[in-house]
Amino acid sequence: MNKIFSPKANGFIFPNIFALTVIGITRYIFEKYFYSPGLLIFSEFIIVPFVMGIISAWFWRDFDPKNAKLAAWAFYNTVFVCILSTVFLGEGMICLVIVSPLLFTFIWTGELAGKRMFEKNNQTLNVSVFVMLFGIFVVDSLSVHHYENMVADTVVINAPPSEVWKYVVAYKASREKVITGCSE
Numbered sequence: 001m002n003k004i005f006s007p008k009a010n011g012f013i014f015p016n017i018f019a020l021t022v023i024g025i026t027r028y029i030f031e032k033y034f035y036s037p038g039l040l041i042f043s044e045f046i047i048v049p050f051v052m053g054i055i056s057a058w059f060w061r062d063f064d065p066k067n068a069k070l071a072a073w074a075f076y077n078t079v080f081v082c083i084l085s086t087v088f089l090g091e092g093m094i095c096l097v098i099v100s101p102l103l104f105t106f107i108w109t110g111e112l113a114g115k116r117m118f119e120k121n122n123q124t125l126n127v128s129v130f131v132m133l134f135g136i137f138v139v140d141s142l143s144v145h146h147y148e149n150m151v152a153d154t155v156v157i158n159a160p161p162s163e164v165w166k167y168v169v170a171y172k173a174s175r176e177k178v179i180t181g182c183s184e
Contacts, residue, residue, distance in 0.1 A: 007059045007060065007062065007063070008059070008060065008063070010059040011055075011056040011057075011059035011060045011073065012056070012073070012076060012077060012080060014055055014059065015051075015052035015053070015055040015056050015077060015081075015107075016052070016077065016080050016081050016084055018048075018051065018052060018055055019048050019049070019052050019081050019084075019085075020081075020084055020085070020088055020089065022044075022048055023044055023048065023085070023089060024088070024089060026044065026141060027089065029141075042140055043136060043137045043140040043141065045099060045102055045103070045106070046102075046106055047133050047136060047137045047140075048137075049081075049102075049103045049105075049106035049107045049110060050106045050107070050109060050110035050113070050133065051110060051130075051133055052077060052081070052107050052110060053074065053077075053106065053107045053108060053109060053110020053111035053112070053113065053114055054110045054111070054113060054114035054117070054129075054130075055110075055114070056073065056074075056077060056107075056110070056111050056114065057070075057110070057111045057112075057113075057114025057115045057117070057118060058114060058118060060073075060111075060115075061114075061115070061118040061119075065115075067112065070108060070111045070112065070115065071108055073111070074104055074107040074108035074111055075104060077107050078100055078103045078104040078107055081103065081107075082096040082097070082100055082103070113129075117129065
């Protein structure tokens with residue numbers, strides 16, 4: 001049991017639990033109160049991975065790992081969080097692969113920042129960094145986001161629905177979808 005919860009293993013376990021919990025709670029709140037299912041905010045791609053790195057660095061503070069080892073461990077944390085997000089949060093693996101370089105970069109940056117923070121053992125600095133990151137996360141979560149770059153497709157068919165419908169029902173997959181926007 002001690003090997004499972006060793007400081008090295010805790011540097012992988014607890015940051016991932018933190019990330020899944022924060023993103024799960026944020027997703028729940030957005031779906032329940034803001035009616036925005038599937039909306040991921042900026043801070044979930046920047047602050048959460050950064051804090052994951054800081055949490056990892058806290059568990060690994062007695063090891064004094066070199067930066068290359070921290071990069072490898074950041075890569076492992078990135079893989080773990082992608083797999084866990086797919087399994088528990090239902091995120092698409094392709095989307096996670098696309099954002100994985102961003103996740104890796106901020107996890108590693110958080111590990112490096114945490115390594116420096118915990119070397120000096122300056123509790124005032126450590127608390128102020130966490131308060132600042134938490135404040136940015138809350139402000140970003142509550143801010144209105146105008147996503148003008150979202151893509152939507154529209155098809156305009158200049159024909160009566162009776163003409164279009166006979167071609168639509170000819171395809172099995174199309175019968176299951178509701179056709180909207182047809183006008184005579």
